[in-house]
Amino acid sequence: MSGVSGSILYLDGVSVSFDGFRALNNLSLVLAPGEMRAVIGPNGAGKTTMMDVITGKTRPDSGAVIFRTDTDLTRLDEPAIAALGIGRKFQKPTVFEPLGVHENLLLALAGNRAPRHALFARESAAERMRVEELLDIIRLVEHRHRRAGDLSHGQKQWLEIGMLLAQEPDLLLVDEPVAGMTDAETAETARLLRDINRSKSVVVVEHDMDFVRALDVKVTVLHEGSVLAEGSIDHVSNDPRVVEVYLGR
Amino acid sequence: MMRVSFATLAPPALVLGCAVLLVLGNVVPAASSPFHVPIFAVSLTGKYLAYAILALALDLVWGYVGILSLGHAAFFALGSYAMGMYLMREIGRRGVYGNATLPDFMVFLNWTKLPWYWYGFDHFAFATLMALVVPGLLALVFGFLAFRSRVSGVYLSIITQALTFALLLAFFRNNMGFGGNNGLTDFKDIAGFPLQADSTRNGLLLATALALALAFLLARFVVLSRLGKILIAVRDAESRTRFLGYRPESYKLFVFVLSAVIAGIGGALYVPQVGIINPSEFSPANSIEAVIWVAVGGRGTLTGAIIGAVLVNLGKTYFTSALPDFWLYALGGLFILTTLFLPRGLVRLFEAKPVAALSEVPATKARAA
Numbered sequence: 001m002s003g004v005s006g007s008i009l010y011l012d013g014v015s016v017s018f019d020g021f022r023a024l025n026n027l028s029l030v031l032a033p034g035e036m037r038a039v040i041g042p043n044g045a046g047k048t049t050m051m052d053v054i055t056g057k058t059r060p061d062s063g064a065v066i067f068r069t070d071t072d073l074t075r076l077d078e079p080a081i082a083a084l085g086i087g088r089k090f091q092k093p094t095v096f097e098p099l100g101v102h103e104n105l106l107l108a109l110a111g112n113r114a115p116r117h118a119l120f121a122r123e124s125a126a127e128r129m130r131v132e133e134l135l136d137i138i139r140l141v142e143h144r145h146r147r148a149g150d151l152s153h154g155q156k157q158w159l160e161i162g163m164l165l166a167q168e169p170d171l172l173l174v175d176e177p178v179a180g181m182t183d184a185e186t187a188e189t190a191r192l193l194r195d196i197n198r199s200k201s202v203v204v205v206e207h208d209m210d211f212v213r214a215l216d217v218k219v220t221v222l223h224e225g226s227v228l229a230e231g232s233i234d235h236v237s238n239d240p241r242v243v244e245v246y247l248g249r
Numbered sequence: 250m251m252r253v254s255f256a257t258l259a260p261p262a263l264v265l266g267c268a269v270l271l272v273l274g275n276v277v278p279a280a281s282s283p284f285h286v287p288i289f290a291v292s293l294t295g296k297y298l299a300y301a302i303l304a305l306a307l308d309l310v311w312g313y314v315g316i317l318s319l320g321h322a323a324f325f326a327l328g329s330y331a332m333g334m335y336l337m338r339e340i341g342r343r344g345v346y347g348n349a350t351l352p353d354f355m356v357f358l359n360w361t362k363l364p365w366y367w368y369g370f371d372h373f374a375f376a377t378l379m380a381l382v383v384p385g386l387l388a389l390v391f392g393f394l395a396f397r398s399r400v401s402g403v404y405l406s407i408i409t410q411a412l413t414f415a416l417l418l419a420f421f422r423n424n425m426g427f428g429g430n431n432g433l434t435d436f437k438d439i440a441g442f443p444l445q446a447d448s449t450r451n452g453l454l455l456a457t458a459l460a461l462a463l464a465f466l467l468a469r470f471v472v473l474s475r476l477g478k479i480l481i482a483v484r485d486a487e488s489r490t491r492f493l494g495y496r497p498e499s500y501k502l503f504v505f506v507l508s509a510v511i512a513g514i515g516g517a518l519y520v521p522q523v524g525i526i527n528p529s530e531f532s533p534a535n536s537i538e539a540v541i542w543v544a545v546g547g548r549g550t551l552t553g554a555i556i557g558a559v560l561v562n563l564g565k566t567y568f569t570s571a572l573p574d575f576w577l578y579a580l581g582g583l584f585i586l587t588t589l590f591l592p593r594g595l596v597r598l599f600e601a602k603p604v605a606a607l608s609e610v611p612a613t614k615a616r617a618a
Contacts, residue, residue, distance in 0.1 A: 107482060
């Protein structure tokens with residue numbers, strides 16, 4: 001099996017059913033290397049299920065999910081897919097709350113994941129420098145010693161994005177990064193994602209249309225588990241079918 | 250960075266100090282002196298400290314990685330049986346039937362030769378090794394299957410309970426070859442030292458205190474390491490760790506096996522001091538009691554587990570002799586009161602300030618558990 005030449009992610013005819021409900025219905029999607037894609041759609045359109053399939057949490061009933069040229073992700077589990085270079089941010093910010101900001105990033109840094117290694121691991125100078133860089137990128141330098149659980153909602157979202165970056169993935173899947181953020185934080189997050197996109201491919205699932213517009217990238221509209229429309233934000237928002245199922249309401 | 254701090258050194262120093270004081274109190278003052286510590290108090294303390302080792306082991310899995318084991322006393326009892334088998338072989342010809350090889354209960358069952366799994370238990374070193382290996386192996390097999398299948402939460406608690414109950418039933422059977430419902434008892438001596446002698450009992454207390462101190466230091470090393478932080482990460486956000494590329498099951502398995510081995514050491518030290526091991530040690534109630542010790546002392550603190558085990562057992566000793574019918578009510582009430590008013594346990598009362606402790610269990614979680 002091989003993907004479309006030059007794609008980083010290629011979903012081909014993916015279907016998933018839960019107890020008769022078709023969460024994904026023959027979904028196909030191609031992401032070019034270095035591309036950022038926004039995925040929108042009403043609740044139940046299959047956005048989160050798509051993320052689950054790509055990251056190995058859910059196994060599709062049929063179809064293929066090809067990473068880079070020839071890696072079939074449907075055969076792998078979550079840690080193996082993470083190790084290949086796919087990072088995922090959850091809808092609800094999920095950080096290690098009792099641990100410090102610095103420690104959250106340290107645990108996320110790419111490296112040996114074996115318990116034997118972790119038992120004797122000491123923070124190296126290189127690791128400390130990388131964590132400092134990340135703190136700078138996600139604007140949390142002053143908060144490095146705080147407990148992650150004490151951060152504001154928006155800061156937790158950024159910390160989680162920082163943890164994704166620490167993994168050094170080639171592809172980031174970001175689920176509703178600006179849910180619950182203030183306008184200023186939303187604008188800051190759009191800037192952060194565009195920065196990240198300079199070196200990495202990104203898929204962003206989002207409801208906030210202003211945010212999607214600010215990203216200024218190709219948009220895929222999902223509806224009932226398959227692609228309804230694809231193109232620029234202006235193109236899809238003028239598509240009458242899209243207006244009917246989603247935007248018009 | 251590993252800092253050897255007050256919080257690391259104080260608990261083991263205190264445990265060892267108390268044990269030494271008790272032993273000196275037994276050895277130095279004359280029996281008539283008001284400062285004389287009677288030998289039963291020495292052995293009783295030894296028993297408490299053996300329980301504290303079990304509590305420490307349980308806290309490692311429950312407090313730090315969220316595995317609420319309701320069958321942890323099984324690992325303790327297996328350690329006890331391994332040491333008990335050695336103590337049985339040590340009896341030799343001094344048994345009722347005077348058989349040099351076969352323990353009394355085997356002669357009584359008309360067995361003519363020693364079952365293969367009793368081989369080697371005439372050596373103290375072998376029995377000690379088995380007290381570590383057998384609980385460790387059981388935890389390895391059980392944990393491998395349970396964690397690989399992603400069994401967690403209440404379901405995991407229930408199967409740990411089933412595990413200890415299954416062992417209880419198995420050890421009750423006479424033809425298992427572990428003395429049936431009477432268990433193993435009538436021990437005479439350990440490594441040549443008579444078990445009834447004060448000096449042996451004093452030595453056993455010191456050995457238990459030392460084992461507890463070392464187990465504490467080992468557990469502390471683990472929880473302060475990067476692995477310890479990953480354990481907390483797995484406890485609070487398991488799927489996050491998975492999407493970061495960690496395999497939570499291997500971390501759980503590591504700690505579960507380590508914990509079982511520590512519990513086994515506790516059991517091996519327990520049996521010579523109480524003089525008997527029987528299948529009732531596998532009863533689910535024992536494991537649940539151990540959970541209460543940890544909850545009362547403070548989950549996820551290690552120190553709390555030790556404090557909880559000693560205090561609750563002191564209470565048990567008092568109540569079961571003064572008000573025997575009242576003990577179970579007191580225990581149940583204690584658990585409810587702790588959950589309601591001290592969800593983070595007794596040790597939190599003494600904490601100077603709520604430091605952003607690595608080990609911190611969110612209050613809501615402690616409550617839910």
